[in-house]
Amino acid sequence: MISFFRRFFASKIGLPIVLAFLALMALAFAASDITGSTFGGVSGGDRLAVVGGEGIPISELPVAANAALDQVRAQNPTLTMPEFVAEGGLDEVIDQLIDRFAVGEYGRRYGLRAGENLVNSEILKIPAFQGVTGNFDEQTYLAALRSRNLSDATFRRDLQDGLLEQQLLRSAVAAPQLPEKIARQYAALVLEKRKGEIALIPSAAFAPAGNPSDAQLTAWYKDNRTQFIRPERRTLRFAVFGADTLKVNATPTAAEIAERYKRDAAKYAASEKRAVTSFVVPTQDAAKALAARIAGGASLEAVAREAGFTASSSEAREREAMAGATSFAFAQAAFKAAQGGVIEPAQGTLGWYVARVDRIERTPARSLAQATPEITEQLAGEKRVAAIADLVAEIEGEVDGGTALAEVAKAYGLKVETTPALLANGRAFGKPEVQIVPQLAPVLQTAFQMEESEPQLAEVVPGEQFVIFEVARVEEASAPPLAEVRDAAIAGWKRAQGAILAKQAAERILAKVRGGTPLAAAMAAENKPGFEREVIDLERRQLLAQQRGRIAPPLVLMFSMAEGTAKTLEAPRNIGWYIVDLEDISTLPLDQEGQMIAQTRQQLGQTLSEEYRSQATAAMRKELGVTRNDNAIAAVRRQLVGEQ
Missing domain, CATH: 1.10.4030 (Triger factor/SurA peptide-binding fold)
Structure with missing residues (x-):
């Protein structure tokens, strides 16, 4: 639009x-x-x-x-x-x-x-x-x-x-x-189409060239201070810290490494895994007969297929894991057979297993010395997480106890930073190019609710990154002194003065339009620059779809006027005056719009x-x-x- x-x-x-x-x-x-x-x-x-x-x-x-x-x-x-x-x-x-x-x-x-x-x-x-x-x-x-x-x-x-x-x-x-009859009436409105014109008579076209006197400007600003109100601003002091900045001793001792090696002895002992291909048959005799054929040189997959079964291969498993997936008897037999050999048929829950050992994976035992690098890394990670958690809890205790942010930062080697004056949406007031550190984004809502001199600790990335922050300064929402916005106030005063003349011009144009003069000709007769005019030819449903619920007032007026009428409408903030000229209203037939009628009735x-x-x-x-x-x-x- x-x-x-x-x-x-x-x-x-x-x-x-x-x-x-x-x-x-x-x-x-x-x-x-x-x-x-x-x-x-x-x-x-x-x-x-x-x-x-x-x-x-x-x-x-x-x-x-x-x-x-x-x-x-x-x-x-x-x-x-x-x-x-x-x-x-x-x-x-x-x-x-x-x-x-x-x-x-x-x-x-x-x-x-x-x-x-x-x-x-x-x-x-x-x-x-x-x-x-x-x-x-x-x-x-x-x-x-x-x-x-x-x-x-x-x-x-x-x-x-x-x-x-x-x-x-x-x-x-x-x-x-x-009632459906009422729904049809409202549905017809959606299919309504309106043609006409909308013009804007801008205040700027009639604004005085000279500036107001100090007395005029002061009086106008006093009556229009709400146009210049600055939203609440808050300046924050903060310190970001985390696992990469806190100094903690996370090196495990030899005794701790030995204790962990002893605790996880099974993990470092020798182990063996076996991968098998198998299929299940209903009876022991059938299993033995098929196993004999495979042992004689026939392919397990071919034997299974000929007998009407499907063979499947499993990943390499330890004895306990294989027993859990099949049966204890089958696992025992599988770990007795040689690689490539046929496993002695064993019973499982669903029948008798016929199987072949495809692969044997043996892992030798690891000594304490061999396992030390892995254990050291594991313990260091655990100790670091625990130490950071303890240190964060300690810092949080200091903050909750009333210790000043500066003192906490000094005690723990943290860097304190200060933001510019921020708006509640996180943007720097008067400095749109300035970006705040991302760690502050999750705490902004809290920062705009808390009191000054109340430092708080917040977790930004769970277990990894934290921020201590406080409100250093609060600037309440208020209109600034006139001197700070003098140029904007002068522009506002000029628009206000121009709006008076723009209204008079709009009324003259409206009178001519109602007398039969085309809107374009009536506007041209004013001989002023900056006038805007738009031809409108819209269905109501198009309007609703295009504007997504935010329909401009001139269009709202056009879709509520009687056919063949013209009206004026004041624009907000002394922008000027709209003239809305509605020429024609037509409605598309409802015969093929059963779904729309149903939707209208429901809504x-x-x-x-x-x-x-x-x-x-x-x-x-x-x-x-x-x-x-x-x-x-x-x-x-x-x-x-x-x-x-």
């Missing part, structure tokens, strides 16, 4: 934002216990909202917002809280909290309950609360709650609400069936469940009554974006 559509995606998460609270911990109410006291109004600043006479503590909102931001950061690590709030994320969090509380209150009002035993059973099922044995561990449970700023009472209250929601809504939303059936759930929740909120504390919400909003 045309290049200016892509500029929409300069936005970090776009609108509308869809928050998926996938983990129960992210959904849990946070910060303080619910006291159960009644609160009839929202004049107090300690309530987010009042639902059916019960208040939701405002303290839950910032923690829930941070939990939601963590969820979104799984796809966009550099997203900041101000950007999250600006894109509508906080509003989604508020709705989630109120809905969750409303459903629970509604269930309790009509006598539903989730008892303590049921809540306990749910807690026991959560994998995050299981210890190393795979069973529920109380300390793991409490640590997980502390990491989310949750109390046990608060978490249990949220679990109760979730269980009540299941009781209320599960049957209402279970496997709804979308929209899933959406129908969510719609039923949404409608049921809305009805509960209406019956209970919801009053939001807008002043308290505004205060939290300002706090989250750093305005107070």
Whole structure:
């Protein structure tokens, strides 16, 4: 699609934002216990909202917002809280909290309950609360709650609400069936084809040539600081070490070598292996007769084939291994025969073996002196692994005990390095060409969650490579001083001023198009450079396939307009204004699209469940009554974006 559509995606998460609270911990109410006291109004600043006479503590909102931001950061690590709030994320969090509380209150009002035993059973099922044995561990449970700023009472209250929601809504939303007639209507939309034009009237074409005054720029920057927010940066100090850098004494002594030689005496004793070719017959008489023919000079393979059997060859085996694969009697007989000779028939599980010794491999015994090089290498490897494990445990003890990274590095001869300021995705801030050492990649997520001056040890390659790291400096997400981004701010101010004139130009062009003037002619009449225009001739299914769910707003508008209409649409970040002119709508016949109708019915059936759930929740909120504390919400909003 045309290049200016892509500029929409300069936005970090776009609108509308869809928050998926996938983990129960992210959904849990946070910060303080619910006291159960009644609160009839929202004049107090300690309530987010009042639902059916019960208040939701405002303290839950910032923690829930941070939990939601963590969820979104799984796809966009550099997203900041101000950007999250600006894109509508906080509003989604508020709705989630109120809905969750409303459903629970509604269930309790009509006598539903989730008892303590049921809540306990749910807690026991959560994998995050299981210890190393795979069973529920109380300390793991409490640590997980502390990491989310949750109390046990608060978490249990949220679990109760979730269980009540299941009781209320599960049957209402279970496997709804979308009528086929409705499915056909939606399937027809997929086959819909639209023709028209989309133009961009860029702000840059109308931007003033001169720079703003200091007062103008300062005032504009104050109102638009969120456009310049720099994501959180962290500078790490680290030391990489491993088996190749730690100095350990892994040379075995003569006594250790002798002890190992004694322990593995069977390994170094003389040994013999034999490879045989054999086949099995049902009776002893048949086996003896066939063996006699082979001993007389006939080929074992030919004799077996003539008798209707198949001969098979085995690899060379020691006596015990051969006995396990065949029988003890056969192994005894095989190790008595000469190489190339016929083995005395012996009975096995499936019958009587007729066999020939193909090859004998004899390994002479090895003396201590002869085995010493092999034993030395083996022991040295074992001792080195053990010594490194002990040394790593020792270093980890030092780190856990609070010893500074510099002191640990000095004591063990490690080299301490410092990264540039890093973003959560591992890139160096302002230096895209700089690559961090690969050993830091596995620990970045931890590094962006830990406090400063808290060194940690992590295993990079199991048993081979390790890294000690600490956060040397944290630079919170914030807008920089104007002086640091003055040129970018001036460009932003010019776009903003140009956007005002671009809107006026777009309205003039729109009026002409609605009056019958072709879009190209109306644009040309403005006599401005930089205007862009694209002819659109697309089926909806082509659009969905090409854009993969990330459809630019002008195209969304075009596929929602009435035929023969034209509209304007503001582009994000003062880029300019779009003009969308829809000329024709046509729909391909559905007669040959039975599979598409079936798919549409199935897919929209899933959406129908969510719609039923949404409608049921809305009805509960209406019956209970919801009053939001807008002043308290505004205060939290300002706090989250750093305005107070």
